[in-house]
Amino acid sequence: MIKVLKITNYFLDFFVFFYDVLLFKIRKKNSRRSYNSFLRYFFLTGGISNDIINFFVSKPPKHISLKKGLLSKYDNQSITKYLEKLKFDGYIILENILTSSDVGQLIKEFEKKSGFYISDKNGVSDKQKLDINNPSEVKFFYKSQDIIDEKNFHKILFDPSFINFSQQYLKSYPIIDNVSSWWSFPTTEPDKNAAQLWHFDLDRPKWLKFFFFMTDCTIETGAHSFVRGSHKNNGIKWNLRKKGYTRILDEEVNNHYDKKDIIQMQAKKGSLLIEDTRGLHKGLRLIKDHRFLIQVQYSSSTFGTKIEKFNFPKTENNDYIDIKNQFKHTYSLFS
Numbered sequence: 622m623i624k625v626l627k628i629t630n631y632f633l634d635f636f637v638f639f640y641d642v643l644l645f646k647i648r649k650k651n652s653r654r655s656y657n658s659f660l661r662y663f664f665l666t667g668g669i670s671n672d673i674i675n676f677f678v679s680k681p682p683k684h685i686s687l688k689k690g691l692l693s694k695y696d697n698q699s700i701t702k703y704l705e706k707l708k709f710d711g712y713i714i715l716e717n718i719l720t721s722s723d724v725g726q727l728i729k730e731f732e733k734k735s736g737f738y739i740s741d742k743n744g745v746s747d748k749q750k751l752d753i754n755n756p757s758e759v760k761f762f763y764k765s766q767d768i769i770d771e772k773n774f775h776k777i778l779f780d781p782s783f784i785n786f787s788q789q790y791l792k793s794y795p796i797i798d799n800v801s802s803w804w805s806f807p808t809t810e811p812d813k814n815a816a817q818l819w820h821f822d823l824d825r826p827k828w829l830k831f832f833f834f835m836t837d838c839t840i841e842t843g844a845h846s847f848v849r850g851s852h853k854n855n856g857i858k859w860n861l862r863k864k865g866y867t868r869i870l871d872e873e874v875n876n877h878y879d880k881k882d883i884i885q886m887q888a889k890k891g892s893l894l895i896e897d898t899r900g901l902h903k904g905l906r907l908i909k910d911h912r913f914l915i916q917v918q919y920s921s922s923t924f925g926t927k928i929e930k931f932n933f934p935k936t937e938n939n940d941y942i943d944i945k946n947q948f949k950h951t952y953s954l955f956s
Contacts, residue, residue, distance in 0.1 A: 634658045645678045645924050656926050663823060664862045667855035668899065675826035679793035679921040680950060690782025691718050691893075703895075704789055711852035711900040714886060718893040724835055726773045728913065731802065731835075734771075736763040739814045751804065753911065760815040762803035768915070769800055769955075770934045777833060777917060778934075779941040784951050786895070787829050787919035794950050798825070798928060799918035805843050807907040817906045818868035819846075821857060822898040828920040832894040835913035839887050843912040844905045845894060848874065849882040852900030861901075874901060923954070931955045 634654065641648075641655035662670035692700070692715075707713045719727075738746040738758035751761050768774055777783075778800070787795040811817035822828070838844055850856055858877045861869055874883065878901075885905065888894060896902065904912075933955040936942065945952045 642674060642677050642924070645922070649923070650928070651924055659925060660823060660866055664865065667857065667859070667862065669854050671826045672854070674924065675793070675921050678826060678924040679791070681794060682788040682792065683794045683948065683950070685781060685785045685788075690780040690785075691776075692780075692782035692786055700786065700789070704786070707790060707895060707897065710849050712847050712849075712884075712886070712894060712896040714888055715893045715895070716889060717891055719833060719891040721891065723773070723776065724890050727771070727915070728835055730771055730773055731763070731913070734763055734767055736761050736767070741812050741814050753804070756804070756806045756911075759806055759808040759812045760803055761806075762801065765800045765929060766931055768802050769931055772934075772936065774915065775934065775936055775938065775941055777915065779944045781944055781948070783831060783917070783919070784948055790829055790897075791827050791919070791921045793827070793921040795829075795919035795921065796923060796951055796953055797917060798920045798923055798954060799916070800931070802915040803913075805904065805907055805912040807909055811906045813868055815904065817904050819871065819874050819901050819903045820868050821851070821901050823866060825920040825925040826922060828898070828918055830896050830898050831917045831919070832896065833915040834888045834890050834892045834894070835915060836890050836911065837888070838912055840885060840905065841908040842910045843907045844885045844887050846903050846905060847884050847886065847896065848878050848901040849884055850900070851878070852897040856900060869901065919951075928954065
């Protein structure tokens with residue numbers, strides 16, 4: 622009887638999942654149950670299921686003729702090489718994407734904003750001002766809308782070259798579905814809430830994250846770590862996938878991957894890390910100073926976990942409004 626119930630439940634799960642996938646382009650949403658099935662299929666197939674699902678839920682790439690944006694300084698040949706490296710390794714670092722002036726203005730404005738402290742020990746705090754010289758927890762983060770409303774961030778948010786790069790990698794018309802920013806501070810032990818234990822992301826079928834470094838990032842100030850190649854199908858070993866969607870210890874990663882493929886990235890402020898975070902990654906715990914990052918995620922669709930919607934920011938820059946109107950799908954979560 623138990624086996625019959627399990628088989629029946631699997632059948633119902635597949636039916637709900639298949640129904641959600643087929644109707645996604647009409648309903649623009651899926652159920653929590655189908656997201657749980659999505660996770661299970663990834664654990665079983667190592668990512669092949671993501672490719673199949675993505676075929677049904679994503680939009681074809683949009684032709685982009687604009688030669689504007691922070692990546693426009695690279696010619697087509699250089700972009701192609703970066704895309705090939707990203708596809709093979711799972712990450713690339715581009716230096717001097719933001720100027721010192723850009724970084725300085727962003728830091729100045731974000732230091733004034735209220736946000737939330739968070740740690741494994743004490744959870745999430747009430748909204749408050751950042752005390753950069755005496756932080757009370759290992760991480761301080763901002764609400765997405767507070768980031769989006771910051772006018773100095775709009776140079777990043779409304780950049781057509783990022784849209785173009787993302788869709789060349791994803792092979793679909795991307796949508797911005799995650800905007801985040803946080804400060805990290807020294808701690809004696811790695812903190813799960815500060816993403817300092819190995820993990821992989823799995824909110825959507827396909828996505829690409831852009832990490833903008835607002836401070837120098839060194840081994841002592843929280844270098845980003847990534848397992849090269851682990852973003853590929855079956856790149857996360859079965860013995861790790863079968864644990865489910867959870868944090869993974871250093872010893873487990875060290876036992877399953879060659880040392881040469883466990884990369885610790887150091888970057889100067891103003892640099893941009895572009896990464897397929899389906900691969901295993903984490904931030905090293907800080908030993909001194911602090912680290913400040915801004916992140917934007919471009920996804921192939923919103924199929925997956927619960928989605929957040931945003932308010933379109935106030936701006937008098939007609940170029941930004943034109944970009945929003947030209948790439949309506951990319952900004953479709955901005956009302």
